Amino acid sequence: MSDVAVLGVGMHPWGKWGDSFVKYGVAAARAALADADVPWTDVDLVVGGETVRNGYGGYVAGSTFASALGWNGARIATSYAACATGAQALDVARAKILAGQSEVALVVGADTTPKGFLAPNAGERWDDPDWLRFRLLGMTNPAYFALYARRRIDLYGATPEDFARVKVKNARHGLSNPNARYRKEVAVADVLGSPVVADPLHLLDICATSDGGAAVLLTSVDYARRRGLTDPVRVRAISTVTPTFPQTVIDMPLFSTDHAGVVPAGERTFKESLAHAAYEEAGLAPEDVDVAEVYDLSTALELDWMEDLGLCDRGTAEELLRAGETTIGGRIPVNPSGGLACFGEAVPAQALAQVCELTWQLRGQATGRQVEGARVGITANQGLFGHGSSVILSR
Amino acid sequence: MATPAIDGWFTTGEQPSLLGTRCVTCGCVYFPKQDDYCRNPGCDGSEFVEHALSRTGTVWSYTDAQYQPPPPYQPPPGDYRSFGLAAVELPEGITVLGQLADGYGVDDVHVGSPVELVVETLYVDDEGPRTIWRWKPTDLDGGTR
Numbered sequence: 086m087s088d089v090a091v092l093g094v095g096m097h098p099w100g101k102w103g104d105s106f107v108k109y110g111v112a113a114a115r116a117a118l119a120d121a122d123v124p125w126t127d128v129d130l131v132v133g134g135e136t137v138r139n140g141y142g143g144y145v146a147g148s149t150f151a152s153a154l155g156w157n158g159a160r161i162a163t164s165y166a167a168c169a170t171g172a173q174a175l176d177v178a179r180a181k182i183l184a185g186q187s188e189v190a191l192v193v194g195a196d197t198t199p200k201g202f203l204a205p206n207a208g209e210r211w212d213d214p215d216w217l218r219f220r221l222l223g224m225t226n227p228a229y230f231a232l233y234a235r236r237r238i239d240l241y242g243a244t245p246e247d248f249a250r251v252k253v254k255n256a257r258h259g260l261s262n263p264n265a266r267y268r269k270e271v272a273v274a275d276v277l278g279s280p281v282v283a284d285p286l287h288l289l290d291i292c293a294t295s296d297g298g299a300a301v302l303l304t305s306v307d308y309a310r311r312r313g314l315t316d317p318v319r320v321r322a323i324s325t326v327t328p329t330f331p332q333t334v335i336d337m338p339l340f341s342t343d344h345a346g347v348v349p350a351g352e353r354t355f356k357e358s359l360a361h362a363a364y365e366e367a368g369l370a371p372e373d374v375d376v377a378e379v380y381d382l383s384t385a386l387e388l389d390w391m392e393d394l395g396l397c398d399r400g401t402a403e404e405l406l407r408a409g410e411t412t413i414g415g416r417i418p419v420n421p422s423g424g425l426a427c428f429g430e431a432v433p434a435q436a437l438a439q440v441c442e443l444t445w446q447l448r449g450q451a452t453g454r455q456v457e458g459a460r461v462g463i464t465a466n467q468g469l470f471g472h473g474s475s476v477i478l479s480r
Numbered sequence: 481m482a483t484p485a486i487d488g489w490f491t492t493g494e495q496p497s498l499l500g501t502r503c504v505t506c507g508c509v510y511f512p513k514q515d516d517y518c519r520n521p522g523c524d525g526s527e528f529v530e531h532a533l534s535r536t537g538t539v540w541s542y543t544d545a546q547y548q549p550p551p552p553y554q555p556p557p558g559d560y561r562s563f564g565l566a567a568v569e570l571p572e573g574i575t576v577l578g579q580l581a582d583g584y585g586v587d588d589v590h591v592g593s594p595v596e597l598v599v600e601t602l603y604v605d606d607e608g609p610r611t612i613w614r615w616k617p618t619d620l621d622g623g624t625r
């Protein structure tokens with residue numbers, strides 16, 4: 086028995102609120118506790134997702150959230166794994182539960198983010214690739230996303246209209262999501278009419294940065310049963326594997342790939358291996374998946390993820406998109422929450438937000454955006470420095 | 481007198497090239513330079529020699545920067561002009577980023593286009609022009625579109 090139960094989930098709406106990340110985290114945590122109907126005093130482990138832009142309190146997020154909720158003597162931990170921070174925090178909580186060292190674990194991530202491009206911290210840092218890529222190349226995050234998008238055009242015949250259709254779909258999905266920041270229909274013409282940031286990506290192809298908070302209450306299956314829950318949503322897999330050397334896809338914020346001239350490249354890319362490890366751990370296959378929440382930092386990346394997750398063959402994601410198969414009601418709905426297109430990215434909260442959405446989907450509680458009959462859901466994301474995650478939940 | 485924007489990353493003569501290192505033990509090549517440890521999981525080598533990378537390669541992908549990047553990017557003098565960027569696969573099996581050479585943009589390349597390394601001015605500071613490596617398309621009419 087290697088499952089743990091998702092007893093409660095909660096979020097603070099995404100936006101540009103200008104408040105402290107602690108406020109969002111506490112709101113999300115209280116929502117998750119209320120959702121589970123579990124008192125705070127029952128929580129014996131708090132795992133915080135670290136935020137790197139909010140000073141010491143952000144570095145010790147586990148402590149910050151536990152203190153704000155009122156010290157209750159719980160153990161604490163803090164995780165940082167770039168965009169996969171929330172999933173790594175979840176993995177820590179799961180490990181403690183499966184080891185019998187925790188019964189009720191609260192995992193919280195929240196962030197307050199600046200406007201515009203995510204730029205490196207100030208000061209001259211000539212040995213930091215994240216600083217040097219701006220200094221020597223002017224290489225922003227959207228420029229990396231654009232490299233991947235351009236390959237879809239040149240290799241698979243994708244068009245900027247296809248990328249725009251991802252935005253149109255996700256905007257429609259997120260229309261009635263109370264936690265989404267952007268809740269407005271978008272037309273293909275709106276995307277194509279917005280300024281080009283990094284060819285072929287327009288401003289509306291690229292996700293914003295947002296404030297937000299998300300929390301997940303994980304418990305042992307035993308604890309859930311004692312509370313009368315015999316069929317809770319379960320965590321079936323949390324994959325946070327690293328790449329394998331040599332990594333042959335250029336990765337933010339690096340200047341080059343690894344050298345593939347001595348050790349041959351493996352059969353899977355990093356993103357493919359994240360999903361592969363999740364399927365192996367869950368004992369499930371892509372055909373079993375009913376719904377996916379993937380990291381659409383750009384519209385085109387959603388199409389890459391569909392293939393990385395094995396939901397369709399390489400180079401065919403556009404066909405599914407155009408046929409409406411990734412829209413709610415289609416064969417394999419992708420990003421029913423509205424995705425990053427409707428949320429914007431709140432780094433340490435985002436992987437947890439994906440888990441919150443899948444939990445609501447699998448319980449049949451995703452009002453206005455429900456994927457009917459969903460039993461298995463998968464998440465995927467990738468961040469800086471070899472971090473990434475894929476989480477599988479099921480009923 | 482033009483000087484490189486960063487020391488030791490590339491040569492500046494007629495036929496400039498990027499300077500990486502090669503692990504003496506296993507032969508893996510690194511750019512930027514790696515001198516302390518080899519990242520090949522099957523190698524514990526710690527001795528490295530300087531290694532000049534191939535001057536030519538093919539475009540893996542490309543884009544441009546239509547908005548001025550934030551600091552520490554240093555804009556060249558005058559009004560902001562967008563510039564191209566490319567990831568280039570070198571024959572030895574490593575892909576390296578660079579800007580496209582002055583005057584070239586996304587319409588001048590496609591995935592697979594041949595390019596060669598050139599050195600051009602990136603920005604100007606108190607010491608004069610600061611140079612950087614760039615990728616220059618060499619087959620403008622041979623594209624597939």
Ligand SMILES: [Zn+2]
Nearest residue numbers: 503506518523
């Ligand atoms: Zn070596």
